[in-house]
Amino acid sequence: MPSYTVREWDKLTYGDGEGQIPPLHADRLASLAAQSAFAGRGGGGVLDHGRHALRARGVVGILATHDCSLEILPKIDVAPGETIDHQNAAIRKRLIHMLAVALDLKIDLGAVTDLAWQRETLLEILIRIFCDKLTEALRKGMPRRYVGHEEDLPTLRGRLDITRQFTRHAVNPSRLACRFDLLSEDVALNRIMKAAISHVSRISRRPANQQRLRELAFVYADITDVPVSGLRWDEAVIDRTNRPWRDLFAMARLFLRGRYQTTTGGTGQGTALLFEMNTLFEEYVGRLIARALAGTEFTVSLQGGRLFCLSAEDSGRGLFQTKPDILIRRSGFVVHVIDTKWKRIASRIDDPKQGVSQADIYQMMAYAQLYHAPRLTLLYPHHPGLSMTEAVHAQHRITGHTTLLETATIDVSSSIDMLARLRRLLLCEDAAVSASQER
Known part of the structure; x- marks a missing residue:
C-alpha cells in the first residue's frame, strides 16, 4: 500500500512522479480528512483539497484508507543538510517524544532503530511501541480482579442469594443459589487491551506488526469482545498492583478515543489518528514547565484561572471566560502567565511586530487586567530564521500597567537539557531584560 509524507503547511502535488500523489488517492484522503473533528465547517481544517495539490494544515498524524495512507509531520527544523528520510525520521522521533510528555507516557525511543524511524510511518512506530510494551507486561501476567459471580451449586459457596433461592429453587432445595467473588482475567482493562489490539490490527500494514498483533490476539482469545462504544x-482500575499497565492504558486510549485525535471507521472510508499541534505544543510545554519548576517556590497550573472578562449587571453571571495556557504562582499569587502559540514568529529585523497577531495582544492584555501578573509571555517554537538562539526576543510594557509582555521561543527540535533551558527562560528575568536592552 503506498504511503505519502508531507509536513504541515506544505503541499503534495498531483501526479505519479516521486513526491507526488495520484489524484484518486488525494480525493480519498481529503474525503477522510473532512470527517475529522478538526476539519471545521468547510471540511478543510486538516487538508486543503486544491485543484493542483493537497496542502496540509496545522494538524499532524496519519490518514489511512484501504489503499493508501498519508503521514503529516510537524514543521520542526531538524538535522540540516541531511536527506529528507533522515529529517523525517528525526521529526517522527520528536513528535513521539512530545506525545509521550503530553500524555505522561514512559517510552524508550532508543528501542526503535534508526532504520525503523526512517522507513516506518508514525502510526506503525506507535503500534510497534505498543506491542513491545504489551508483550513485556504480559510476561508478568495478565491483570486479574475479583468479580461478582452467580451460580447454582449442590453445596454452598460464598453467600446464599435468598431471593433467587426461594423463587427459582423453592421446590428443589438440592440446588443452592450461590453468590461469590471469582478471580478473573475478563475485566475492563483486558477488554480495552483486546479492543486496542483488534483496532490497530485492522489499520497496520507492516508485516512484523501484524504478526505481533496476531500473537497478542491469541493471548486475549478468552477475553470478551466488546465494541469500542x-x-x-471508568471500570479499568490502575493501582499499585498493576501500575506497569498505566502507559498501556493511555496508549489504548490514544488509539481508540484519545483527546487529541479523532478516529473514523465503520463506513469503509478509513482511519485517522490526528493531533492538533496548537493543543499538543501547549500540553507539552506546560508539563515540561511543571517539571522544570518542581521543588521551587513556584506552582504551575495548566488551563487554570478561568476568570471572566465581564459580569452581567442583572444576574452577576460571568461572561467570556478566560483560560490561560499556563499560570505560575508564588505564595498563592499569579506571577507569570504564559500562552503558547504553535506558529513561527519573524525576526525583529524583518518585522518589528514579529508577526504577532493583534488578537493575541488583546488576549494578553485581558490576562494582565484579570490576573495582575507582573510578567506575561507569548511562547513560540524556535526556528533557524530567527537571529538568535531560543530566548526572550522582545519585551514591552503594557500601557498604564507595570506588567511586562514578552515574546519568547523554545527549541523543540531537541530535548537535550530541555528542563534546564526552560528554567533559564522562566527564572532569569534579569538576563531577559538585559538581552532586551542590548537590542
Missing part, C-alpha cells in the same frame, strides 16, 4: 473505561 461499549468499553467501560
Whole structure:
C-alpha cells in the first residue's frame, strides 16, 4: 500500500512522479480528512483539497484508507543538510517524544532503530511501541480482579442469594443459589487491551506488526469482545498492583478515543489518528514547565484561572471566560502567565511586530487586567530564521500597567537539557531584560 509524507503547511502535488500523489488517492484522503473533528465547517481544517495539490494544515498524524495512507509531520527544523528520510525520521522521533510528555507516557525511543524511524510511518512506530510494551507486561501476567459471580451449586459457596433461592429453587432445595467473588482475567482493562489490539490490527500494514498483533490476539482469545462504544473505561482500575499497565492504558486510549485525535471507521472510508499541534505544543510545554519548576517556590497550573472578562449587571453571571495556557504562582499569587502559540514568529529585523497577531495582544492584555501578573509571555517554537538562539526576543510594557509582555521561543527540535533551558527562560528575568536592552 503506498504511503505519502508531507509536513504541515506544505503541499503534495498531483501526479505519479516521486513526491507526488495520484489524484484518486488525494480525493480519498481529503474525503477522510473532512470527517475529522478538526476539519471545521468547510471540511478543510486538516487538508486543503486544491485543484493542483493537497496542502496540509496545522494538524499532524496519519490518514489511512484501504489503499493508501498519508503521514503529516510537524514543521520542526531538524538535522540540516541531511536527506529528507533522515529529517523525517528525526521529526517522527520528536513528535513521539512530545506525545509521550503530553500524555505522561514512559517510552524508550532508543528501542526503535534508526532504520525503523526512517522507513516506518508514525502510526506503525506507535503500534510497534505498543506491542513491545504489551508483550513485556504480559510476561508478568495478565491483570486479574475479583468479580461478582452467580451460580447454582449442590453445596454452598460464598453467600446464599435468598431471593433467587426461594423463587427459582423453592421446590428443589438440592440446588443452592450461590453468590461469590471469582478471580478473573475478563475485566475492563483486558477488554480495552483486546479492543486496542483488534483496532490497530485492522489499520497496520507492516508485516512484523501484524504478526505481533496476531500473537497478542491469541493471548486475549478468552477475553470478551466488546465494541469500542461499549468499553467501560471508568471500570479499568490502575493501582499499585498493576501500575506497569498505566502507559498501556493511555496508549489504548490514544488509539481508540484519545483527546487529541479523532478516529473514523465503520463506513469503509478509513482511519485517522490526528493531533492538533496548537493543543499538543501547549500540553507539552506546560508539563515540561511543571517539571522544570518542581521543588521551587513556584506552582504551575495548566488551563487554570478561568476568570471572566465581564459580569452581567442583572444576574452577576460571568461572561467570556478566560483560560490561560499556563499560570505560575508564588505564595498563592499569579506571577507569570504564559500562552503558547504553535506558529513561527519573524525576526525583529524583518518585522518589528514579529508577526504577532493583534488578537493575541488583546488576549494578553485581558490576562494582565484579570490576573495582575507582573510578567506575561507569548511562547513560540524556535526556528533557524530567527537571529538568535531560543530566548526572550522582545519585551514591552503594557500601557498604564507595570506588567511586562514578552515574546519568547523554545527549541523543540531537541530535548537535550530541555528542563534546564526552560528554567533559564522562566527564572532569569534579569538576563531577559538585559538581552532586551542590548537590542
